[in-house]
Amino acid sequence: MKPATAAKKLGVHLDATPAEFRDGVVSREELDALQADPPQWLRDLRREGPHPKQVVAARLRVSLSGLARAGITDALTSEEIDRIKAERPDWLVREQDLAAEVRRENERLAGERVKQP
Structure with missing residues (x-):
């Protein structure tokens, strides 16, 4: 490959x-x-690191789209990720909340699919 x-x-x-x-x-x-x-x-x-965007997003608990909205387009090191977590900028809080909401909705929809005959 x-x-x-x-x-x-x-x-x-x-x-x-x-x-x-x-x-x-x-x-x-x-x-x-x-x-x-x-x-x-x-x-x-x-x-x-440096870590690819998928890893950065997972460590920050946000989506790839959330990273893009925040202007983060490059790979970040573990130190940079930890600094962002410690600073908790507004965009991070907003994107984490949004990602959590999406996860909850996906779980709700999956539960509904299981209940359908």
């Missing part, structure tokens, strides 16, 4: 991976091995 696909599956920002990872092709076996026993570079990236 392409390195971009493998990076997405590993939850890391492609541009932060080593050149040999970015320039090669990753087989399913190699991906499985990276997931089962991650090398130091992968452990460091997962811990410190």
